[in-house]
Amino acid sequence: xxxxxxxxxxxxxxxxxxxxxxxxxxxxxxxxxxxxxxxxxxxxxxxxxxxxxxxxxxxxxxxxxxxxxxxxxxxxxxxxxxxxxxxxxxxxxxxxxxxxxxxxxxxxxxxxxxxxxxxxxxxxxxxxxxxxxxxxxxxxxxxxxxxxxxxxxxxxxxxxxxxxxxxxxxxxxxxxxxxxxxxxxxxxxxxxxxxxxxxxxxxxxxxxxxxxxxxxxxxxxxxxxxxxxxxxxxxxxxxxxxxxxxxxxxxxxxxxxxxxxxxxxxxxxxxxxxxxxxxxxxxxxxxxxxxxxxxxxxxxxxxxxxxxxxxxxxxxxxxxxxxxxxxxxxxxxxxxxxxxxxxxxxxxxxxxxxxxxxxxxxxxxxxxxxxxxxxxxxxxxxxxxxxxxx
Ligand SMILES: Cc1cc2nc3c(=O)[nH]c(=O)nc-3n(C[C@H](O)[C@H](O)[C@H](O)COP(=O)(O)OP(=O)(O)OC[C@H]3O[C@@H](n4cnc5c(N)ncnc54)[C@H](O)[C@@H]3O)c2cc1C
Numbered sequence: 001x002x003x004x005x006x007x008x009x010x011x012x013x014x015x016x017x018x019x020x021x022x023x024x025x026x027x028x029x030x031x032x033x034x035x036x037x038x039x040x041x042x043x044x045x046x047x048x049x050x051x052x053x054x055x056x057x058x059x060x061x062x063x064x065x066x067x068x069x070x071x072x073x074x075x076x077x078x079x080x081x082x083x084x085x086x087x088x089x090x091x092x093x094x095x096x097x098x099x100x101x102x103x104x105x106x107x108x109x110x111x112x113x114x115x116x117x118x119x120x121x122x123x124x125x126x127x128x129x130x131x132x133x134x135x136x137x138x139x140x141x142x143x144x145x146x147x148x149x150x151x152x153x154x155x156x157x158x159x160x161x162x163x164x165x166x167x168x169x170x171x172x173x174x175x176x177x178x179x180x181x182x183x184x185x186x187x188x189x190x191x192x193x194x195x196x197x198x199x200x201x202x203x204x205x206x207x208x209x210x211x212x213x214x215x216x217x218x219x220x221x222x223x224x225x226x227x228x229x230x231x232x233x234x235x236x237x238x239x240x241x242x243x244x245x246x247x248x249x250x251x252x253x254x255x256x257x258x259x260x261x262x263x264x265x266x267x268x269x270x271x272x273x274x275x276x277x278x279x280x281x282x283x284x285x286x287x288x289x290x291x292x293x294x295x296x297x298x299x300x301x302x303x304x305x306x307x308x309x310x311x312x313x314x315x316x317x318x319x320x321x322x323x324x325x326x327x328x329x330x331x332x333x334x335x336x337x338x339x340x341x342x343x344x345x346x347x348x349x350x351x352x353x354x355x356x357x358x359x360x361x362x363x364x365x366x367x368x369x370x371x372x373x374x375x376x377x378x379x380x381x382x383x384x385x386x387x388x389x390x
Contacts, residue, residue, distance in 0.1 A: 002027045005179045005188040007171045007202050009033025010043040011147050011374050012366055013194035014154040015381035021161040023385055029163040030186055031155075032179065034170035039151035041272060042196050043374055045339030047252045047260060049235065050074065050084070050143035051372035054091070055247070058111040061355040062372065065383060067112060069376030070141060076378060077145055080153045083255050086143040089235035090124060092133035094323045098239040099135050105239070106137055115140040130231045130325045142235060144255045147374045171195075174206040176362075192384060193365040197271040197342040203358075203365045210367055212344035212352055213290045216271045216283070217246070219263025220311055223336035224251075224328075231332070232259045236324050244303065245343065245351055245370060249310075249320045260336055261321050266311045267304065274338045276311075295349025344368035355380065359387050 002024065006017045009031050020029045035041070050070050056062035077084035093102040102118075109116040117138045119127075124136035159165060166183065173180035179188045195202040200210040224231065237250040246265040253259050267287070270280035287293050297304065310316040318330045344352040344367055356368035357380070364384050373380060 003187050003189045004029045006031045006192045008194035009038045010196050011151055011377040012369050014151050015377040016192050016384050017158055018154050019381035019385045021163055032166045032169050032171050036168045038155050039148045044148045048144050048254050051375045052114050052139045052141040053112050054109045063112050065376040065379040066372045069379040072378040082149050084145045087234040088140045089142040090127050091137040091237045093135045093239050094133055096134055101239045130327055132326045146255050191363045199367050208360050212346055214342045215345050216268035217265045217341045217343050218268040218338050220338040221260050221262035221336040222333035224259040225332055228332040229259045231325055264307050264310055266307050268340050292345040292347045292349050341370050
């Protein structure tokens, strides 16, 4: 009877525990989550998009697990009565200079075997009448869901399968045979670290020197005033800058009918810093003393500065969105919270692009699981359990 302990009750941790109880019904599976609710951090503060897999290099973990994950997520939601809508999305080029990048996305989507179609402006308007563009890419298999609701269902399934679920309990120490938490010790043969924004720290607790540092990037949202929601039918994205893993501020219809605008990407001054005022000296010091962040900053300071200015100016934020939907004005937008991405950075300043999942003996550490990890979570879980088995 192997005793598995999963650290982190976000969607990746819960999905992994769910995969473990399904594959090993006799094992003891425990999930330890420091917050009082499931999915309290990245999973509960995202855009709720089931990504199709357009952006990821063919053969990468992201490409494989996202494509399979988008399918298994829709199946899971359908089976468990969770609202889900495969509404498709539009990626729009608003400037002729973006068209070659749009075409590159089309080629990549074809290589990833995804249902995409290049559109001219009139065809794009058939999907999104308020959009302005010079060309667009329609992705039919993109969907929307509330990933928080998926977490709640996963926790219910785990509870009924006999898993031990500890909310409000933080992991503070890891030994080969046990995990220490703020509420006592848990015997453990196998550890799975799905601690999101703290994954590198949890790896260190387990005696593993992570090859990366997690740096928090906040993504801030506005939402459309209810009477202006009809400007957006589904999902409208810009053509992303391929140098960055962030997709650019976009317009997203949520599964509850609201329309979110964002997220941007600014360096957060706390790993769970949801506002500018949230500053945690330990986290600031951690980031400021990391050579990788300085190297990244030297290369991309102009982009970073642009993001900060947009974060501080609603006018700039609106202008970015109005490139996609010209009828949008500042009055149409109201603040709608933020999420913080756990982005792994290498010591050379490189942003880790793919998912990074590392096995050490009887431990697996998920060291980079940014977007589309929520989409891919059920497949990341399968991948983790296979990694442990092999
Ligand atoms: C703004 C934003 C928008 C996004 N949009 C999308 C999207 O549309 N589609 C998509 O697929 N993905 C999206 N993502 C990415 C997605 O949300 C994440 O990839 C995914 O939620 C990661 O899940 P996780 O379980 O790894 O991390 P988390 O959800 O962050 O969970 C990690 C958990 O570990 C817990 N923890 C940490 N340390 C400890 C400890 N010591 N002891 C116990 N518990 C601990 C934390 O409290 C946390 O609950 C977005 C992310 C953000 C921030």
